[in-house]
Amino acid sequence: MPRTGEIFPSHRGSVLVAWGETAACLVPWRRGKAVDGDVSTSSTAPILPVTPAPPAGPLVHDSGADTAPGVIVVDSCTSLGTTLVVHLRGEIDHCSSAPLRALLASAADHGYTGLVLDTSQVTFCDSELLAIVESWPRHGRRVRLANRSRAVQRLLAAAARAGRQPAQAPTMAATS
Known part of the structure; x- marks a missing residue:
């Protein structure tokens, strides 16, 4: 039996989708549509552009309180x-x-x-x-x-x- 969530190749316009250990079903396969039916792309580029992180400044300890005079x-x-x-x-x-x-x-x-x-x-x-x-x-x-x-x-x-x-x-x- 196939693993849960596994999709198998098309069989006469349908695909076999397995879930659980003993259940599977044949569902219609719509060519040109993604799994959710709305999103489809052939590109491998990331959806969001990679933005470099700003350079980290010097490490400063923040005591959480006003430091002046604030010292016992x-x-x-x-x-x-x-x-x-x-x-x-x-x-x-x-x-x-x-x-x-x-x-x-x-x-x-x-x-x-x-x-x-x-x-x-x-x-x-x-x-x-x-x-x-x-x-x-x-x-x-x-x-x-x-x-x-x-x-x-x-x-x-x-x-x-x-x-x-x-x-x-x-x-x-x-x-x-």
Whole structure:
């Protein structure tokens, strides 16, 4: 039996078309017409002309956010016993938080249990800062937000209105 969809040579003005494993039928063959009855060509040229792709420019990494200033800067990082004191400057969002997350992961691996984030120079922050602050207290660790900038105060006020209360400790001065 022929394979499914296979068309066999003409037999008295008809062709044998097979489908499935056990079915076939003889259908009339109309000369000069294509399979669908409307399109016919003897040309082998492509239907659409081949357009060369424009040359690729230099590969540029797009962080997805405005790059100026948009960078979180760890101004300083000091330790007081098992407490890490980090002074931040700039913007804290999903696109800029990776260095801070890496620093805190390393600090946790090295046994730091306390964290003081001085946010007086933070110009913008969103829920990413909340996520960072909420993730630190796992396994008995403590976190404090010190010298909260206006951006941080707005974020915490919005979080409180939404019922989310990270780092409820009062504002305190960080010592370095």
